[in-house]
Each structure stands twice: as structure tokens, then as C-alpha cells.
Amino acid sequence: MTTTARPHSKTRSPHRKARSPTGPDGFRALCERVQACFDCSSMNHVHILGDVNGSLDADVLFVAEAPGRLGAARTGIPMTSDVTGRRFHAFLAEAGLDRDRVFITNAILCNPLTAKGSNRRPTSREVAACGDFLAAQVGLVRAPIVVALGGVALEALRHVEQHEAVLARDVGCALPWAAGERERTLVPLYHPSIQSTLTRPHETQRDDWRRLGELVRGRIADAVPG
Ligand code: SF4
Numbered sequence: 001m002t003t004t005a006r007p008h009s010k011t012r013s014p015h016r017k018a019r020s021p022t023g024p025d026g027f028r029a030l031c032e033r034v035q036a037c038f039d040c041s042s043m044n045h046v047h048i049l050g051d052v053n054g055s056l057d058a059d060v061l062f063v064a065e066a067p068g069r070l071g072a073a074r075t076g077i078p079m080t081s082d083v084t085g086r087r088f089h090a091f092l093a094e095a096g097l098d099r100d101r102v103f104i105t106n107a108i109l110c111n112p113l114t115a116k117g118s119n120r121r122p123t124s125r126e127v128a129a130c131g132d133f134l135a136a137q138v139g140l141v142r143a144p145i146v147v148a149l150g151g152v153a154l155e156a157l158r159h160v161e162q163h164e165a166v167l168a169r170d171v172g173c174a175l176p177w178a179a180g181e182r183e184r185t186l187v188p189l190y191h192p193s194i195q196s197t198l199t200r201p202h203e204t205q206r207d208d209w210r211r212l213g214e215l216v217r218g219r220i221a222d223a224v225p226g
Contacts, residue, residue, distance in 0.1 A: 022140065027056060030136050034109055037133075040126045044073050044111035049133070052077045054103030054141075059216055061143040062104045063134070063153040064088075065191055066112055069119050073111035078104040079192075087192040088149075094206050095213030103141045107156030109133060122152060131159030139180040144219055146177065146184050147212065150191030157186070171200065172208040174215055185219070187212055 021029055034049045048067045064084075067073045071082035079085040092099060108122045108130040138146065138160050148154040151167045161179035163186055170188050177186035189208055190196040196205070 024056065026136075027140050030133070030140065034133055037109075039129045040108070040110060040112075042113060042115075043126075044069070044113055046073045046076070046111050047109050048072045048076065048078055048106065049109050049137075053105055055100070056103070056141050058101055058103035058141055058143045059145065059220060060097065060102045060212075061138065061141045061146045062102055062149055063146065063157060064104065064106045064149040065152040066106050066108045066119075066122050067110065069111055069113065069117070072106075078106065084191070084193045087194065091192055091205065091209040095209040095216070097213055097216060103137075103143060105134070105137055107134065107152050124155070127152060127156045128159060131156065135160040135180075141180075142182070144182070144184055144223075145174075145187060145212075145216055146179070147187045147189055149189055150193075150196070153191070154188055168199075172211055185215070187215070 031049050034047050037047070038045055044067075046067050064079070067078065068082050068084060071080060071085050072078045075081045079088040088104075089099070092102070107127050112120050112122045112126060114120045134156055138157075146157070148157055148165070148167075154163075154165055154167055157163065157177075157179075161177060163175065163177050165173075165175055165186060165188050167188050167190070171190060173188065175186045175188075177184045179186075189212065190200045190205055192205075200208075
């Protein structure tokens, strides 16, 4: 992977498109537009979006922060290889959720780097710049439950559809949220980085994920015709 820092494109943003196809064709078209985007500087332009993120028929759409230097930026697969990825999979297991039944993406799709090449938190400008891509994913992935993993993800989802959720107050709550022309449930959780345990202890996060699993199973049961 190469680290690229390019000036903003003078041409029309590849985000913008008047009408987009839906379903798998729409997703392929979206991935092509993402691959062509270099709007942000100080970024490893890894563009983590493709079939590796999950199925459009997923039960849950997870939105995290950004691909990590030692994680998705290295493997090309969200939530793999680094400590955050291992914690995410441990929490998925606690919740009784199968990775094959979830779609995992990030507030921004490239890896934000410091001048020294370390991971950094995405800026509000970068989150806004990637907002149309996130909105397109929310529109394409039919998951009834959307989980924001951390404050950056919650901020990013406001670019998709307004919500009033605050992470510290609403963590683990199931909040009604209409986005992507569907009625959804928005669940704020802490980001699975090890640093998040300084704010919310590991055991408490584990309980949050177990409740998420119960919520998902309840939704699936409700959706099955009786
Ligand atoms: S983070 Fe998003 S908006 Fe920024 S360059 Fe990557 S794909 Fe484009």
C-alpha cells in the first residue's frame, strides 16, 4: 500500500451522481466511484469498500471510524489483523452474531495518517467529504439495524440522516432512525479500540454487545412470517 497525499481534484467530485442504480449493480458502481476518489490529502488511499465488507442483505450494518494502518489498510478487509479487529470479532461472538450476516464499513473509506505515518482520527472535513459514500451504502445495505461504533461514526451518520444520539448518554440504546428510505434502528456503541476501555470498561462493553445480539435476534424473529 502506498501513502498518497494529493491536492483536491479540480474536476467534479466522483461522489456526485444524479441517479444511481440499486442492488448489486448499484454497489459495484459505488465501489468504482469510491476507487476514483482522492478528495482527501494526508491519507493512505486504500478505499476499503467491496464484497469483503459484507452482504447487502446483512442483518446489521456496522459503521466504524476508518481503516487502520495495521488492519484493513494492510489486509484490505475491514476489522481484521489489528487489536481493534480482534476485539470486534470477540464482541461479535459475545453477541452471537455471524460475520457473514453483517456489513462492516467506516465513516471514511481511506486510512488517515499523521506526518509520521501513524493512524490519526479523521477530521470533520474528511468525514463530511466521505458522507455521500456512506449515505449510498446506507441506502444499498438493507440491514434494519445500524450500529455506530464510536463518536466519529455517530457524527458521520448525521450526514446521512439527522439524529440526536449522544454516545455517552445513548450507548446501547435502540433508537428509531429513518434513513435510506427505510425505518431503521440506530444503536450507538463504543468503538472496539482498546482505548475505549478507558471510558467504558471491557465488561460493560461486553454487556452492550450481548444486548445488541438479543435485539438483532428479536428483529429477525419478528421478520419471519408466522
Ligand atoms: S476518505 Fe472518502 S472522501 Fe476521502 S479520499 Fe477516501 S474515499 Fe474519498
